[in-house]
Amino acid sequence: MLHKRxxxxxxxxxxVVGAFGQGAHSFKINEVVVLNTDGLIDxxxxxxxxxxxxxxxxxxxxxxxxxxxxxxxxxxEELSVPERVRLxxxxxxxDARTNLxxxxxxxxxxxxxxxxxxxxxNFTLKPGESNFIALFDGNGKTLLDxxxxxxxxxxxxxxxxxxxxTDAYTWLVLDxxxxxxxxxxxxxxxxxxxxxxxxxxxPYGIAMTxxxxxxxxxALIALYVFFRLFGYVVAMVSKITRAKxxxxxxxxxxxxxxxxxxxxxxxGVDMKVYMAVIAMALKDYEEDVHDVESNVLTYHTxxxxxxxxxxxxxxxxxx
Amino acid sequence: xxxFDFIGTKLADFLTYTGFANAxxxxxxxxxxxxxxxxxxxxxxxxxxxxxxxxxxxxxxxIPFKAVGLExxxxxxxxxxxxxxQGVKTGWYPPLVFLGIGAMTDFSALIANPKxxxxxxxxxxxxxxxxxxxxxxxxxxxxxxxIAIIGGADGPTAIFLSSKLSPNLMGAIAVCAYSYMALxxxxxxxxxxxxxxxxxxxxxxxxxxxxxxTEKIIxxxxxxLMTTFIVPSGLPLLGMLFFGxxxxxxxxxTRLAKTAGSALNDIVVMLLGLTVGCSTQASEFLTVDTxxxxxxxxxxxxxxxxxxxxxxxxxNLFLPKHKKINPLIxxxxxxxxxxxxxxxxxxxxxxxxxxxxxxxxxxxxxAGVIGSAVAAGVLLGFLS
Numbered sequence: 039m040l041h042k043r044x045x046x047x048x049x050x051x052x053x054v055v056g057a058f059g060q061g062a063h064s065f066k067i068n069e070v071v072v073l074n075t076d077g078l079i080d081x082x083x084x085x086x087x088x089x090x091x092x093x094x095x096x097x098x099x100x101x102x103x104x105x106x107x108x109x110x111x112x113x114x115e116e117l118s119v120p121e122r123v124r125l126x127x128x129x130x131x132x133d134a135r136t137n138l139x140x141x142x143x144x145x146x147x148x149x150x151x152x153x154x155x156x157x158x159x160n161f162t163l164k165p166g167e168s169n170f171i172a173l174f175d176g177n178g179k180t181l182l183d184x185x186x187x188x189x190x191x192x193x194x195x196x197x198x199x200x201x202x203x204t205d206a207y208t209w210l211v212l213d214x215x216x217x218x219x220x221x222x223x224x225x226x227x228x229x230x231x232x233x234x235x236x237x238x239x240x241p242y243g244i245a246m247t248x249x250x251x252x253x254x255x256x257a258l259i260a261l262y263v264f265f266r267l268f269g270y271v272v273a274m275v276s277k278i279t280r281a282k283x284x285x286x287x288x289x290x291x292x293x294x295x296x297x298x299x300x301x302x303x304x305x306g307v308d309m310k311v312y313m314a315v316i317a318m319a320l321k322d323y324e325e326d327v328h329d330v331e332s333n334v335l336t337y338h339t340x341x342x343x344x345x346x347x348x349x350x351x352x353x354x355x356x357x
Numbered sequence: 358x359x360x361f362d363f364i365g366t367k368l369a370d371f372l373t374y375t376g377f378a379n380a381x382x383x384x385x386x387x388x389x390x391x392x393x394x395x396x397x398x399x400x401x402x403x404x405x406x407x408x409x410x411x412x413x414x415x416x417x418x419x420i421p422f423k424a425v426g427l428e429x430x431x432x433x434x435x436x437x438x439x440x441x442x443q444g445v446k447t448g449w450y451p452p453l454v455f456l457g458i459g460a461m462t463d464f465s466a467l468i469a470n471p472k473x474x475x476x477x478x479x480x481x482x483x484x485x486x487x488x489x490x491x492x493x494x495x496x497x498x499x500x501x502x503x504i505a506i507i508g509g510a511d512g513p514t515a516i517f518l519s520s521k522l523s524p525n526l527m528g529a530i531a532v533c534a535y536s537y538m539a540l541x542x543x544x545x546x547x548x549x550x551x552x553x554x555x556x557x558x559x560x561x562x563x564x565x566x567x568x569x570x571t572e573k574i575i576x577x578x579x580x581x582l583m584t585t586f587i588v589p590s591g592l593p594l595l596g597m598l599f600f601g602x603x604x605x606x607x608x609x610x611t612r613l614a615k616t617a618g619s620a621l622n623d624i625v626v627m628l629l630g631l632t633v634g635c636s637t638q639a640s641e642f643l644t645v646d647t648x649x650x651x652x653x654x655x656x657x658x659x660x661x662x663x664x665x666x667x668x669x670x671x672x673n674l675f676l677p678k679h680k681k682i683n684p685l686i687x688x689x690x691x692x693x694x695x696x697x698x699x700x701x702x703x704x705x706x707x708x709x710x711x712x713x714x715x716x717x718x719x720x721x722x723x724a725g726v727i728g729s730a731v732a733a734g735v736l737l738g739f740l741s
Contacts, residue, residue: 232740236498243492243501247485250735251478257587257731258478258724264579265471265572272569 062104062175064095067183068143069197069212069223072190073165078145078219080157086149087163089171090219092198093138102136103176104129106146108161110170113181123178127152127159143220163187185209197223379421383639391415391634397539404539404696407512410627411535414634431635442632445527448520450629451513452597457622458513458694458726459577459601460614466720468572469565472672473717476682477724479668480690481732483508483661487653494649499523502736504650507534508657509729510541510693516633517594518733521741528636529647533654535633541696544655545662545688546704552666553684557673558708560683562717570608577602584731590741591734598730658691665690665721686718692725 069090071077079085089106093099105126111117112125129136129146133156138144147154150162163169172184187196193214198207200223212223240246372378394412398405417438418431428436444450467473487508491501503523506515507530515534519527537544577599584595604614666687673681685704689697701718 233497233499236740240498241492243485243489243498246498246502246736246739247489250732250739251481251485253588253735254481254728254731255475255478257584258474258728260583260587261580261727262471262474264583265468265474265576268572268575268579269468269471269566272572273566276569 062099062182064093064099065101065104065173065182066092066094066198067171067173067185068092069195069217069219070163070169070171070185070187071193071195071217071219072163072169072187073192076193076214077217080147080149080154082154084149086147088145088147088219090143090145091173092143093141095140098137098139100137101129101144102131102133104182105174105178106159107172107174108163108170112172112174119178126174126178127161130156141222145219193217199223374423376421379423381421381639383643384419384421387419387637387639387642388416391419404535406626407535407630408539410630411532411634414631415532415637417631418635418638431632431638438632438635441628442636444625444628445516445632445636446520446524448517448593450625451517452593453625454513454622454629455594455730456597456601456617457625459598460605460618461622462602462694462723463719464576464602464723465568465573466565466716467723468568468576470717470720473720474724475672476665476669476687476690476721477728480661480665480687480721480725481509481728482664483657483691484729484732486660487657490656491653494653499740500526502740503527503530504653505657506729506733506736507537507654508661508691509725509732510534510538510658510661510691510697511726511729512538514594514729514733516629518737521737525641526646526650528633528642529650531633532637533650537654537658538693538696541693542700544658545697545700548659548662549666549685549688549704552663553670555708557670557684558705559712560681561712562683562714563679565716570606573606574603577606580727584727588731588734588738590738591730594730594733595727598726661691662688683712683714683717686714686721689718689722690725690728692722692729694722694726695719698722
């Protein structure tokens with residue numbers, strides 16, 4: 039029993055650890071602005087460089103205790119964990135904002151002022167230069183994501199954008215009006231490509247018309263076919279139900295007719311006879327001749343009683 | 358004397374804030390357009406539920422003011438109108454309207470005679486006919502798609518798609534869509550007469566079979582699954598449409614269906630109409646593009662109506678004599694629920710006083726709503 043419980047505990051532990059690990063691995067660096075002069079402001083009204091992290095999973099995950107760094111030395115596996123952690127900026131615990139629901143984002147301000155709160159890092163980014171950024175798991179060893187941001191112009195961002203053509207994410211430099219702190223980058227920078235592609239390859243709209251009308255017809259034909267078939271099924275079911283109901287009514291009517299016929303015609307029994315039979319049965323009952331039955335009085339016509347015995351019913355011929 | 362100087366300065370200052378001081382000729386034109394819409398709605402009874410909010414919205418959006426951060430204009434962050442406008446801009450009003458439409462719509466006619474779904478599909482040619490012409494007129498594909506959806510004759514769908522694909526044209530597109538929907542009784546009958554023979558107009562259709570409650574409950578569920586699995590990008594519109602319908606047909610959520618179809622729908626329509634009207638500020642609206650959009654919108658309606666009617670005629674070639682469809686219900690495939698179906702009914706009665714087409718026309722009419730939402734989903738999927 040104890041052995042089983044221990045195994046259960048181990049299994050639970052493995053599940054929890056696995057789930058935690060899986061959760062942390064869903065954090066990705068999503069967008070970075072190095073020189074922010076006209077964009078997002080922090081809680082103190084300041085514009086500084088920022089790093090956006092996305093929870094790419096469909097579950098809630100907490101990014102607390104993970105580490106951000108711009109120091110490549112933190113990648114050196116020969117260093118001990120405490121040595122590596124000293125090169126990083128820890129994301130503090132105890133702030134509800136670090137708990138990211140499905141597909142949610144969080145923005146950290148790279149201003150070197152951790153005293154300003156959870157969302158501020160102990161490092162800054164260097165404008166006009168390449169910046170390496172890495173995100174580590176809470177153990178200080180596991181690299182979750184890293185990116186080298188190329189030199190960016192003022193208010194430009196370097197963003198992880200979904201590319202529908204390759205069904206993968208690519209990193210793109212986005213202009214100021216495409217920057218989306220705290221938001222998804224899907225479609226940014228690619229909308230124009232899609233439109234341009236249609237413009238170049240389908241300038242008259244024929245392909246779009248054929249495809250789109252095809253889809254509209256397919257969708258509505260699918261509905262048509264389903265409801266056509268479903269209509270048949272419903273009609274058949276209602277036909278069967280109706281036939282059943284008719285049969286039941288007919289059976290009952292037939293039974294009633296037979297009963298009436300048997301009672302009133304076939305045996306020629308009338309009300310007076312019935313009453314007489316009941317009276318005879320009652321007499322039997324009172325004289326304890328009747329069978330012991332509850333609530334039932336039966337009169338057996340075949341039995342010879344003093345009521346039906348010929349000997350009793352005949353009078354002696356007078357001599 | 359200082360006090361008089363002060364009063365004089367302040368009065369002069371105040372005058373610079375008034376609408377009179379800031380008005381441009383464009384504002385006056387748009388105010389007249391708004392007044393014209395109100396006249397159409399109130400005096401001529403052209404879709405008053407839509408045109409009154411839009412008409413007043415046009416006037417409201419064109420009241421000139423000095424842009425000094427008063428936070429009163431539609432496009433000024435944090436203004437009340439701007440907050441209302443978010444529902445249009447981010448596209449959450451249209452799905453709410455679809456919720457109401459679903460809660461009010463009876464799909465029985467369609468379930469009883471599902472082949473009418475195909476008429477609703479055929480009428481969507483209006484959208485793509487307009488798309489082709491819009492491209493030829495020099496619009497970008499995303500703009501052309503936003504304009505072409507006017508052919509779906511479905512205001513919420515037009516607003517939803519244009520807010521996503523061509524937000525700068527949304528005001529003109531929305532006003533155009535609603536205007537033409539109000540003008541359906543003017544646009545459609547001549548076309549319907551032109552494309553049908555007298556013999557076709559008096560075709561009597563078999564009364565639709567009775568639809569069981571089970572079928573009515575299954576329709577929104579199956580409809581949702583089938584359409585959104587094919588076109589997931591139409592999820593906001595189709596999802597809410599079928600959700601509203603399920604509320605109505607489940608028979609267990611009558612209270613919710615009533616709210617969705619009445620109070621909620623009315624609130625959203627008011628805010629939607631007003632803010633769409635407001636978005637037609639002269640600087641954005643009085644452009645050559647707007648004229649093109651109105652021209653394309655009219656073409657889209659014409660193509661949609663014609664394709665619906667012609668498709669029924671084509672379909673009739675394959676149907677046995679006793680199952681022929683009256684082509685006068687083909688126009689209803691453009692959506693515009695229930696105005697287009699009413700036109701079928703009126704025209705049918707005009708040629709045969711015993712030919713009631715309303716219930717038959719409701720089939721393609723509601724199919725058109727589904728069809729235009731699917732078409733919008735396809736365009737959104739390709740171009741966004």
